Amino acid sequence: MKLVVLSCLLAFAVAAPRPDGDAVTLVDDRTDDGDGNFQYRFETSNGIAEQRLGAPGSEGQSNMQGDFSFDLPDGNRFDLTYSADENGYKPNSAFIPTDHPLPAHVVELLAIVEDLVRQGATWNDKGERLTRRK
Incomplete structure (x- = not known):
């Protein structure tokens, strides 16, 4: 069968x-x-x-x-x-995906992180902040 x-x-x-x-x-x-x-x-x-x-x-x-x-x-x-x-x-090709622009709030958050890094702030690999601003 x-x-x-x-x-x-x-x-x-x-x-x-x-x-x-x-x-x-x-x-x-x-x-x-x-x-x-x-x-x-x-x-x-x-x-x-x-x-x-x-x-x-x-x-x-x-x-x-x-x-x-x-x-x-x-x-x-x-x-x-x-x-x-x-x-x-x-x-x-028009069929190849492209990166979308970041939303405004993400751009703002990245600017805050850059400012904190310039001030000496650091984080561990879990994203926990280790140091405070000077």
């Missing part, structure tokens, strides 16, 4: 529609000079696209810059541009 159920589940999984399973490559453009310089660009019929340009870096690494994009299930388009070099990987 377990074998029958497992076979049915496997049959359903294989027969399930795969919208991306029928995607075809629309653009595939590649060049590689063999000296570390390269570029490529591709696009598929399901909306996936990427392009990348690479060159040798000053410290032996590959420096790259490029972008990629694809359609999200909610209908939005995900776009990301990036560069990668001796200074690290730097992505840029």
